[in-house]
Amino acid sequence: MASEVEKQPRRGAGKEAAGTAENLIELESAFLPDAAIYETGDNLFIRLDLPGVEKGEVRIDVDETNTLQMRARNAFQEPSGMVLREFAMGNYYRSFRLGEEFDKDAITAKLEDGVLELSVARKEEVKPKRISINA
Amino acid sequence: MALSDWTFTPGSGFEREFERLRRQMDDVFGRIGLGSGAGFPAVNIYDQGEEMLVAVHAPGVKKEDLSVELRENTLTVSGTRKAPDHADAQVLREESAYGGFKRSVRIPTRVQHDKIEASLKNGILLVKMPKSEDAKPKHIAINA
Numbered sequence: 001m002a003s004e005v006e007k008q009p010r011r012g013a014g015k016e017a018a019g020t021a022e023n024l025i026e027l028e029s030a031f032l033p034d035a036a037i038y039e040t041g042d043n044l045f046i047r048l049d050l051p052g053v054e055k056g057e058v059r060i061d062v063d064e065t066n067t068l069q070m071r072a073r074n075a076f077q078e079p080s081g082m083v084l085r086e087f088a089m090g091n092y093y094r095s096f097r098l099g100e101e102f103d104k105d106a107i108t109a110k111l112e113d114g115v116l117e118l119s120v121a122r123k124e125e126v127k128p129k130r131i132s133i134n135a
Numbered sequence: 136m137a138l139s140d141w142t143f144t145p146g147s148g149f150e151r152e153f154e155r156l157r158r159q160m161d162d163v164f165g166r167i168g169l170g171s172g173a174g175f176p177a178v179n180i181y182d183q184g185e186e187m188l189v190a191v192h193a194p195g196v197k198k199e200d201l202s203v204e205l206r207e208n209t210l211t212v213s214g215t216r217k218a219p220d221h222a223d224a225q226v227l228r229e230e231s232a233y234g235g236f237k238r239s240v241r242i243p244t245r246v247q248h249d250k251i252e253a254s255l256k257n258g259i260l261l262v263k264m265p266k267s268e269d270a271k272p273k274h275i276a277i278n279a
Contacts, residue, residue, distance in 0.1 A: 034231045038224035045221065049194040049231055051258035076259060079181040079188050083243060086177035087192045114194035114258020117219075 030071070030093035037096075041128045044102055044120040050092050051114040052076030058116060062104040069095040070116070101126040174238050176212070184272055187242055187264045194258030195231070203253045203262055208245065210262060213237040244270040 036047040050058070050072050057073040072092040098104065098120060106121035181188040191212050193201065201214035218233040246264035253262045 036219075036229045036231055037227040038221045039227055040221075040224045045224065047219065047231075049258070051192055051194040053257055076257070078179075079183060079190070081182040081184065081188075082179065083182050084178065084180040084240075086174075086179060113196065113255075 030091040031088065033072075033092045033094055035094060042122055044098070044122070046096060046118040046120070048072075048092070048094060048116045048118075049114065050074075050111070050116050052089055053092070053111065053114060053116075055111050058109065058111060060107065060109055060118065062098070062107065066098040066100060066102065066104055067095055068098055068104075068107075068118075068120075069093070070118075072116070175232065176236055176238055178212075178238060178240050180240065180242070182244070186266055187244060187246055189240065189242070189262040189264070191238070191260040191262070192258075193255065193260045196255070196258070196260075198255050201255060201260065203251075203260070205242075205246070205248060205251060205264070208242045209239050210242055210264075211237065211239040212260065212262075246270070 034049040036045075038045040038047075046068075048070060052074040053072045054075050057075060059071045061069045061071075063069075070093065074089055074091050076089055078089050101122050102120045103123045104120075108119045110117045177192040179190040181190070189210055193214070193216070196214055196216045200217065201212070204211045204213075213236065215235050216231075216233050242264065245267040247267055250265045251262065253260065255261075
């Protein structure tokens with residue numbers, strides 16, 4: 001199971017971090033992207049909607065407490081002359097605490113059409129095993 | 136259509152839940168023609184002087200699943216965001232909406248219908264519409 005780290009950025013937080021270094025993208029200065037979490041016997045999948053983000057602009061860190069932090073820099077420059085705004089654009093930040101059963105060294109990431117998909121493998125010893133019944 | 140398929144997640148902040156509820160309400164009221172709230176997908180409109188620009192929030196939508204149409208001054212964007220295939224997976228959380236969508240917005244100035252360009256990049260659809268000649272800003276010289 002993955003639980004979400006309690007403190008999350010406010011949706012619609014300011015744009016101050018635009019154009020600054022990725023490591024400055026923190027809770028209060030970034031947008032909270034929509035997420036989906038799926039689980040199979042072998043893997044945990046975390047999907048994040050990051051519209052506007054280019055490949056190479058995402059940073060994933062996992063610390064010693066197995067907390068995964070995702071920071072993404074949004075290179076999309078908001079055009080001038082806003083008449084109607086229903087969505088805001090800026091950098092994204094979200095973090096999740098992974099269970100101990102997940103291997104932080106076995107994470108793969110893929111970004112496509114503004115959607116980031118992370119796959120985290122379960123440690124070998126905790127993968128479900130099928131035990132065959134003899135006789 | 137699975138447009139209002141939002142999941143409420145306890146314990147992740149009041150403001151966040153409020154925002155999600157607001158979006159869900161807007162979606163419902165937007166579809167039955169009540170209220171003036173945001174619809175789905177979300178749209179931004181920019182007036183750039185010479186042209187109008189519409190940005191549509193479309194993460195996970197493929198180019199081939201998207202259609203853009205302008206009739207008089209109404210721009211209609213329709214399409215489908217396909218749900219990912221995780222047949223054997225257990226869903227722990229789902230905050231994105233999947234399925235078909237259709238959204239119409241009125242463009243506040245006249246535009247040149249034959250010069251519209253649409254592009255989809257990194258989950259944002261951008262529609263560029265050059266204004267009709269008489270809708271472009273004009274500087275009037277002051278004589279004497």
